[in-house]
Amino acid sequence: MTTIEFFLEQLNLEAVTTRKMLERVPNDKYDWQPHPKSMNIRSLATHIAELPTWIAMVLSTEGLDFAAAPYNPTIINNTDDLVALFEKSFAGAQVSLVPDKEWIMNEIWTLRNGPEIYSRDAKWEVIRMTISQIIHHRAQLGVYLRLLDVAIPGSYGPSADEQFIPLNVEAV
Template sequence: MLQYLIQEFENEVKSTRKLLQAIPEKDLGYKPSPISWNMGELAQHIATIYYWYVGAFTMDVYDMSSDQLERGSTNDIKATLALFESNVELARKAFESLTEENLQTDWKMTVGDKVVLGPMPRANVLRGFLFNHTYHHRGELIVYLRATGNKVPNMYGPVYEDDAPQEY
């Protein structure tokens, strides 16, 4: 199972990279509603999820309050892309610590004494908290890109913009 999860990770890293690279600096401040993140904050959050692989794979209890990740400005897409690439490398190294057996060991996330996720088998953390969490926010980012008139990159095949009727 682990080899398939690693393959999915690597394939999806490519898709996430394409999506983050499609964000124009001029639209980083776009915010679809008062309670939403702006595009720069959402992009940085997606890049940050890759950092959480380290805590999910190398610790049985990951205390978010004691973990400090240096992030650049949400108004600088190059800084977000650099954060993403750095975090992907950390995630790859963390994958090296995984075995089929420890995919079944329980894991939980805390903020101080408060449990915010788990306990659950680490395989569920990988699928639910890391993979699906990324996919969810990438979907939001696609809506942001379209709402600002930007082209969405193809990640799983052609996208609407590739086949849309051209207006002249």
């Protein structure tokens, strides 16, 4: 299995759970945040939905300079738009992970803000980190939803909301 094939498989597997989690965001809670230092749900969920775009960006550029290209998140106000944004981002990542890009996976990609360099890593490492960031922020969103008493989907097995606990009839 090539690096590209591996990342495509991982992206496809993680997209299933990410999609389920994003679909649970209540339309009336986009401004809610669990703590003043935390992002609100809009910011967090939008970030998750946009993260797959980094895969195509990494494969088609030598880096990102926030000073030259400041981040302007898509404004999302409802869950249908949120899921649509994720699907668009996910599709872009899928089509960028093609076999003819395998040879560039070891090229260095630089993340910076003007003269300040945040990281210089091989493109494959940045893609791995991007998929990990999706998982990380998805878990944060799961905590947000739990605090709002929204049933959350399982990630790598059933969640507490999905588990069936059989009643011990003999104990009754």
